[in-house]
Amino acid sequence: MTTDKPVDKNMLGNETNVEENITWLSVEDCRLRLSGFAFFEEDHKLERIPNRLKSVFNEINPCLNELGGNTAGGQLSFRSSTSRILIRAKITAVPNMVSMTPVAQCGFDCYIGESPKNLKFFGITKFDRTQSEYICEVVSKLDTTKVKEFLFHFPLYVGVKEVEIGVDSNAIIEPPTPYEKEGKLIFYGTSITQGGSASRPGMAYTNYLSRKLNLEHCNFGFSGNGLGEYEVAKMLSEIEKPLLYIIDYEANSGTNGRMVKSLDDFIKCLRESHSEVPILVVSRVPHLMDLLDESAGTLRNSLREFQRGTVEKFRSLGDNAIYFLDGYTLWDDDFDEYTVDFIHPTDLGFYFMGKGLEPIIREILNKH
Amino acid sequence: MTTDKPVDKNMLGNETNVEENITWLSVEDCRLRLSGFAFFEEDHKLERIPNRLKSVFNEINPCLNELGGNTAGGQLSFRSSTSRILIRAKITAVPNMVSMTPVAQCGFDCYIGESPKNLKFFGITKFDRTQSEYICEVVSKLDTTKVKEFLFHFPLYVGVKEVEIGVDSNAIIEPPTPYEKEGKLIFYGTSITQGGSASRPGMAYTNYLSRKLNLEHCNFGFSGNGLGEYEVAKMLSEIEKPLLYIIDYEANSGTNGRMVKSLDDFIKCLRESHSEVPILVVSRVPHLMDLLDESAGTLRNSLREFQRGTVEKFRSLGDNAIYFLDGYTLWDDDFDEYTVDFIHPTDLGFYFMGKGLEPIIREILNKH
Known part of the structure; x- marks a missing residue:
């Protein structure tokens, strides 16, 4: 049984090991805005349910705790002049769905724009579906003379143990434009x-x-x-x-x-x-x-x-x-x-x- | 590393081994209309390129022969009163793409309607992604008092070695309504x-x-x-x-x-x-x-x-x-x-x- 890669090179992965002149940004970097994890401040975990409620949910519906570990809705944003975007992630499972793409279940995508009002879709993590760790180059060759808005969406149907964003070491990194309103x-x-x-x-x-x-x-x-x-x-x-x-x-x-x-x-x-x-x-x-x-x-x-x-x-x-x-x-x-x-x-x-x-x-x- | 199935039962497969009272229809059954394989009559294979041209393509671009084995565009149609539809298939590879669903790459979907003009999407083969053979129940509980139009689309990015459609043994099976015109x-x-x-x-x-x-x-x-x-x-x-x-x-x-x-x-x-x-x-x-x-x-x-x-x-x-x-x-x-x-x-x-x-x-x- 072949599990060979697709014939079409455009369908291949974008994993990379070219990390020269790349700085890795943590989700807790104060210049980055992590959102969608309502209880992050409590546990510092990329989960949707806080630790303190897990025993309650274990009693009423343990599936909630498992699903609560999925990162649906997670987002990460900042402004930068970087030419490249790398994503390094450790996830809790490999893709296992027949009617959903691996990248939707376990990957990230990236939007870029001059402002939050004109964000455009720019790329995905095209990782190896058999692995639960990946480093992908999502975007390259961006214009470094402009500081732009970056927005990343987290995987929808898997947990993320760790994730870091790789940018040019000499890039400007600053907080994103604030949301339209707080809340x-x-x-x-x-x-x-x-x-x-x-x-x-x-x-x-x-x-x-x-x-x-x-x-x-x-x-x-x-x-x-x-x-x-x-x-x-x-x-x-x-x-x-x-x-x-x-x-x-x-x-x-x-x-x-x-x-x-x-x-x-x-x-x-x-x-x-x-x-x-x-x-x-x-x-x-x-x-x-x-x-x-x-x-x-x-x-x-x-x-x-x-x-x-x-x-x-x-x-x-x-x-x-x-x-x-x-x-x-x-x-x-x-x-x-x-x-x-x-x-x-x-x-x-x-x-x-x-x-x-x-x-x-x-x-x-x-x-x- | 877990490759467990999804928590959500709606995301699980529809493989079946309940074949009682099922008759299997071959793609060469004269009541069925196989289309999209322009050279099927020559080689009786579910491929897009005829055998006689493969040596030519091997010279100019061997990828064409590999891709020619993919069944994109293949369709199978008939009219029937069956209550169930099963699909039994042997494919040439397991899914291997990060940005495409397994069912699009390697599976079938099914449309049903009173006539070709009002076909509606009805179901997919939700097969085990690790296997290159599957039997899936795509549809069940259809009204057996009406003879309806059935249309199946073949996988887009894999070869199909064999495929049969399972229907109620006592169902009416007849050729589909002809296309709008020949050609x-x-x-x-x-x-x-x-x-x-x-x-x-x-x-x-x-x-x-x-x-x-x-x-x-x-x-x-x-x-x-x-x-x-x-x-x-x-x-x-x-x-x-x-x-x-x-x-x-x-x-x-x-x-x-x-x-x-x-x-x-x-x-x-x-x-x-x-x-x-x-x-x-x-x-x-x-x-x-x-x-x-x-x-x-x-x-x-x-x-x-x-x-x-x-x-x-x-x-x-x-x-x-x-x-x-x-x-x-x-x-x-x-x-x-x-x-x-x-x-x-x-x-x-x-x-x-x-x-x-x-x-x-x-x-x-x-x-x-």
Whole structure:
């Protein structure tokens, strides 16, 4: 059985061992902005769940701790005049998914621009899929006469034990342009929220939105495990400076009845700590089965109306900061083309989710 | 190092060993329509290059023979009342790409509809990435009271030694609704033409177009090897019943000068056998470097004008069946988001290529 490399040299890796005149920047370098890890200050780990809550989650749903080690939503930013960008990473597993690219699961991508408003996609870590450590040259030959903005997205479906960014030793390195405003978009949801199956990390809809809105976000998508646990809501409520909660977990909790059981308490838990922070409840994007299977369609409609009704109930009780969005409105009639496997959006599905949510989130943030 | 399976059960495979009451259909079953393999009748192999030409290609570019073994563009269709679809395949290699999903490289996807005009995406082979043989259940629980149209797309970047489709033993099996018209769209080009980096085979722009236009197509994208060889043009000219040639190889032959050397002869070779079959020359989609690097932009513009000029020259000599399309018009200003690696389109990029080309191809076919 051959495992030979592709014939096409453009499909080969960009691993490198040319490290002369390269300085390695740690994620704790004070000139770099690490974001998306809400509890980093507590444990100094690249994880989404703090150590102190792991025993609680071990009791209620151990999968959360495993998935919490995935770095979805992590970002690293700075400004620099470097000509090259290297990424050196140690990850917790090699790629193991049939319907997601290795680079989306375990790699990084890089955006560069004159300002956060005009970031452009520039490259990925094209690492050896059989290894859990890599050094890749993501970008080279950049114009060193200009100081530019750099943004890196972390892997979506693996843990990162260590990561460093390599830049020219003589490059200017300075903090990035600040976010549009302080605070965090906090996404809670499923595999779709976690980014399955984007082609590379930056195309997950959460990363897309963070980039387009120039706001920090934290991704609490737990693949297959968006089950609306009260303890998860409690954790989300402890995050400092929330700007907006986006609650999108129907895909894991609809058919098993967990959404109907949990949504009210989930929202109340957030409201106990944050009475005026806006909350956006998003019902799930369409599945073909909703149209083909009468019972699936009926259930889907009732879950959408349940979510709409829950939001309306809170509003009728005086909560003016809670909103509902029908996820069906994010995709058009071609939606069957937007997933890789009947469930998980590709870049195509994510792009339209991001495009659809962007103005809605802007409007909510403008009001609050 | 863990290579454990994903936590999320929705990300797991759909391999099966439940074959009771399943009948296996061979690609040579007379009720099935195998398409996209222009020379199948000669060698009865699922390859894109006939045996008789392999010694020629070994002389000029052996990579063509290796890539010719990849099944990009292969399709299998029939009508059936089956409740399940299984796919049993032996492939020539296990997945080995960092920026493409295993299912796009080595797997199949399946579309189903009442007619070829309303086919919808229904499922993939979620096989074990470490194996070169698999049996997967792609679809189940279909309504057996209706005879429906089934369309399968072959893997894009691997060879298929054997493949069979499993259906209910008591299901009706009959030939698919015929194509819109007889004849083949013949695509010639690069890795982009071959389908790198679609998320699954059906999202390659060539498969998208074949589906939307309901026409047979043959994919002669040769990853990294769209070099405009005269012998390749000769092979394409030998294919029976061409409807339209789409020539899209700038991405492999622009910067190395091979396009300028070859395009005129390539077209003349096709014209020797097919004086009235329409030809559409498409310059490549934009790359960010075209905008950032002055010399890249200048070269890109000159190559586009070279292609436009070549087409105009043929037209001025009385050839009214040759057309040029500026590939820049297929993507909008967000185009940097449309690739996985700065070069290869994702489903997002392919979707817009398909959407853009569809009306243009329709118009050309209507005229000829």
